Amino acid sequence: MSAVTQSTAWFETLGRHDVSRVGGKNASLGEMVQTLSSKGINVPPGFATTADAYWNYVEANKLEDRMTGLLADWEAGKSTLAETGQAIRAIFLRGDWPTDTEKAIIEAYRELSRRAGVSEAEVAVRSSATAEDLPDASFAGQQETFLNIKGEKALIDACRRCYASLFTDRAISYRKAKGFDHMKVALSIGVQQMVRSDLGGSGVMFSIDTETGFDKVVLINAAWGLGENVVQGTVDPDEYQVFKPLLGKPSLTPIIEKKRGAKDIKMIYGTGDAPTRNVPTSKAERAAYVLSDPEILTLAEWATTIEAHYGCPMDMEWARDGRTGAMYIVQARPETVQARRGAGVFKTYEIKNKGKVLARGLSIGDAVATGQVCLIETAKDIGKFVDGSILVTQTTDPDWVPIMKRAAAIVTDHGGRTSHAAIVSRELGLPAVVGTGNATELLHTGQEVTISCAEGDEGFIYEGIADVTVNDLDVSDLPSTATHVMLNLANPGSAFRWWRMPSDGIGLARMEFVVSNAIRVHPMALVHFDRLKDEAAKNEIAALTLGYDHKPDYFVDKLSRGLARLAAAVFPKPVIVRMSDFKTNEYAGLVGGAEFEPDEENPMIGFRGASRYYSPRYREGFALECQAIRRLRDEMGFTNVVVMIPFCRSVGEADKVLGVMAENGLKRGENGLQVYVMCEIPSNVILAAKFADRFDGFSIGSNDLTQLTLGVDRDSGELADLFDEQDEAVKWMIEKVITEARKAGAKIGLCGQAPSDHPEFAEFLVECGINSMSVSPDSFIAVKRKVAETEARASRK
Numbered sequence: 001m002s003a004v005t006q007s008t009a010w011f012e013t014l015g016r017h018d019v020s021r022v023g024g025k026n027a028s029l030g031e032m033v034q035t036l037s038s039k040g041i042n043v044p045p046g047f048a049t050t051a052d053a054y055w056n057y058v059e060a061n062k063l064e065d066r067m068t069g070l071l072a073d074w075e076a077g078k079s080t081l082a083e084t085g086q087a088i089r090a091i092f093l094r095g096d097w098p099t100d101t102e103k104a105i106i107e108a109y110r111e112l113s114r115r116a117g118v119s120e121a122e123v124a125v126r127s128s129a130t131a132e133d134l135p136d137a138s139f140a141g142q143q144e145t146f147l148n149i150k151g152e153k154a155l156i157d158a159c160r161r162c163y164a165s166l167f168t169d170r171a172i173s174y175r176k177a178k179g180f181d182h183m184k185v186a187l188s189i190g191v192q193q194m195v196r197s198d199l200g201g202s203g204v205m206f207s208i209d210t211e212t213g214f215d216k217v218v219l220i221n222a223a224w225g226l227g228e229n230v231v232q233g234t235v236d237p238d239e240y241q242v243f244k245p246l247l248g249k250p251s252l253t254p255i256i257e258k259k260r261g262a263k264d265i266k267m268i269y270g271t272g273d274a275p276t277r278n279v280p281t282s283k284a285e286r287a288a289y290v291l292s293d294p295e296i297l298t299l300a301e302w303a304t305t306i307e308a309h310y311g312c313p314m315d316m317e318w319a320r321d322g323r324t325g326a327m328y329i330v331q332a333r334p335e336t337v338q339a340r341r342g343a344g345v346f347k348t349y350e351i352k353n354k355g356k357v358l359a360r361g362l363s364i365g366d367a368v369a370t371g372q373v374c375l376i377e378t379a380k381d382i383g384k385f386v387d388g389s390i391l392v393t394q395t396t397d398p399d400w401v402p403i404m405k406r407a408a409a410i411v412t413d414h415g416g417r418t419s420h421a422a423i424v425s426r427e428l429g430l431p432a433v434v435g436t437g438n439a440t441e442l443l444h445t446g447q448e449v450t451i452s453c454a455e456g457d458e459g460f461i462y463e464g465i466a467d468v469t470v471n472d473l474d475v476s477d478l479p480s481t482a483t484h485v486m487l488n489l490a491n492p493g494s495a496f497r498w499w500r501m502p503s504d505g506i507g508l509a510r511m512e513f514v515v516s517n518a519i520r521v522h523p524m525a526l527v528h529f530d531r532l533k534d535e536a537a538k539n540e541i542a543a544l545t546l547g548y549d550h551k552p553d554y555f556v557d558k559l560s561r562g563l564a565r566l567a568a569a570v571f572p573k574p575v576i577v578r579m580s581d582f583k584t585n586e587y588a589g590l591v592g593g594a595e596f597e598p599d600e601e602n603p604m605i606g607f608r609g610a611s612r613y614y615s616p617r618y619r620e621g622f623a624l625e626c627q628a629i630r631r632l633r634d635e636m637g638f639t640n641v642v643v644m645i646p647f648c649r650s651v652g653e654a655d656k657v658l659g660v661m662a663e664n665g666l667k668r669g670e671n672g673l674q675v676y677v678m679c680e681i682p683s684n685v686i687l688a689a690k691f692a693d694r695f696d697g698f699s700i701g702s703n704d705l706t707q708l709t710l711g712v713d714r715d716s717g718e719l720a721d722l723f724d725e726q727d728e729a730v731k732w733m734i735e736k737v738i739t740e741a742r743k744a745g746a747k748i749g750l751c752g753q754a755p756s757d758h759p760e761f762a763e764f765l766v767e768c769g770i771n772s773m774s775v776s777p778d779s780f781i782a783v784k785r786k787v788a789e790t791e792a793r794a795s796r797k
Helices: 002-007 016-035 051-060 064-075 081-093 099-116 152-167 169-178 228-232 283-287 293-310 379-384 398-404 420-428 492-498 511-519 523-527 535-544 551-570 584-588 619-635 651-663 682-686 688-694 702-710 728-744 759-768 777-796
Strands: 008-010 046-049 122-129 145-150 187-193 201-206 217-224 238-243 255-259 265-271 274-280 314-320 327-334 345-352 357-364 368-375 390-393 409-412 432-434 448-452 458-463 467-474 484-488 506-510 575-578 641-645 675-679 697-700 747-750 772-775
Touching: 002 051, 002 099, 008 016, 008 099, 016 046, 016 051, 016 122, 016 187, 016 293, 016 327, 046 099, 051 064, 051 099, 051 187, 064 081, 081 152, 081 169, 099 152, 099 187, 122 152, 145 152, 145 265, 145 274, 152 169, 152 187, 169 398, 201 228, 201 293, 217 228, 217 293, 228 265, 238 293, 238 551, 255 293, 255 551, 293 314, 293 327, 345 448, 345 777, 357 409, 357 420, 368 467, 379 398, 390 398, 398 420, 409 420, 420 432, 432 458, 467 777, 484 777, 492 551, 506 511, 506 551, 506 772, 511 551, 523 535, 523 551, 523 619, 551 575, 551 619, 619 641, 619 651, 641 651, 651 675, 651 688, 675 682, 675 688, 682 688, 682 702, 682 728, 688 697, 688 728, 697 728, 702 728, 728 747, 728 759, 759 777, 772 777
Parallel strands: 368 390, 390 409, 409 432, 484 506, 484 772, 506 575, 575 641, 641 675, 675 697, 697 747, 747 772
Antiparallel strands: 008 046, 046 187, 122 145, 122 187, 201 217, 201 314, 217 238, 238 255, 265 274, 314 327, 345 467, 357 432, 357 458, 368 448, 448 458
């Protein structure tokens, strides 16, 4: 077995210190087999050929001089990249195996088959370059992988093709860009027992949010069949996100995002010369999630264990065996983009004069780009790409990288956050919108568009060239303050963008944003679906709630997960969630809503806020809101969520609402639940002491308080000059309620726009002794500095 020891090495004998011997992929597989198997992480068994085996092949076939000459001609401009790559691959493919090397591979394969209890094991044959998976070089997709290889001859042929793939055009240009000497990089081959994910599912996961670098979530993509479709971006996968700090607690299920992908194809085993093939998925497969909640949590726990072991964010591939149900990690490498990103400064983008939305998909990165579309439908037309334009195509693979580098932005029909297009766009620092579904049908070459990835998880393609303002936010040296400065956030899709902001939590999370954008259906239309008269609304609700046996569960699920992303972004700091505060005309605009809402002359001071929660008209809808909050806190673990009741006109109304909440599992004080009340009506100020007996805190809504103190419709253009949050009467109200709240020992903050618009107003609030103020992210830094200055002046007096 001496030849086996020299030319091949079993995974269990390898560790991460063996990169120079077996490359990054295989060293990592060995590291996990050696150190993480005991922690319950399954890695399929296998072996690797060594760098020595590669150099023996090069020497035995006298390839070095020919390779050097071909590369020198390319460097001198005497041949093209395509000609050079094709010529070098050809001499590798025509080479003969040194007898000892071939014998070692075959003997190791026979041993792997024996261990598997079969005569000829099905294996994955993967390339592992000795310079890959370094902190600043991912080499993603640069070499080839061959799946479902069975038999000694097929294995030897696949290994030869792996060697040749070290000189694909993309690998040559990538090494050139990264400054690697082609003749000092060797290739190791990983031969790994196949997981029958062709009968199950597979995908990719990251131990970090790929777009923002938020380090407290695991991102998982999943599709049916073998994993190449997810990696290549030819399928739109499911997407799951799990909150790491709450993992490992048996009573909790901290899955904060579940998006069902189209998953319209899957890769399965083929036969003969085509060992794999794609087939359409069934309707049932497209409608179902690939992973169950326990499987999602298991993978997330594995991701955190692997990350902790390696000491850095990780990019992993996983597979589930369809015969046994067992889960496996088949690759793990360091994440290479967010790990290099600076923590102190980030950019914000303001987009003005947007055109209409032409298409939308998943946003990759957080930037905005403008320019002309260059539509390239097939790889054979790559040469037609115009430098500096916006590449629009169905999907990309590593052969597209040379033109991707020359693009201003990238748009694809297919793919998720872990697809090739997404990974390369991130590495190149380009905004990309992937998984649009039909951008290649909607857009055309020469069309002027704006690509926005700066508005959260969803990316938009707008018609025309918008006006874009870029601001740098430097949060590296902000002063600390006794007065808490919090954020107003409503969009769960953009919550993770602000995780580096040193806020004291979220002072206002508007529930209605999640309802109108993620749910879209009136809750009473879900509760009373069978009595709906509007057939169009019924059809739309049926489509939206596909997969939910009980339609109200759709509301609870979507609302709890949307709010969970906000709660996760600042955990364990508080997140004050305001229960729904739509006006009747806004509720009526939800799907199915018109049948459940009265027609009011003045919805602004009509059937809104607290009055709805105990009313027979909406009580069942409010019960769903309460169920979502209870699930968010008790089942998912986000006990940092504080509930806030809006537009509570009287203490009697407060008692009714608190009673209804308790009936629905939200009893003030239980499991640490705090309940605040909005202070936005003069009665809240006048009876502040009595409200303080019933609530843990107040949040001043300066817009409504100004409106109702001055009797000015805040939406009236005619009265705009009279609407002034700094009016003496309004300031008297604010100072009064702050005094009463502090006297009663209740917390008090303000969540209006005034501190953002008027720095002197922030100064007034600090001088009154307010506990906190909540502002928009773009004004956070200015308000924080103003608060610090005011506190410093006060301390000197």
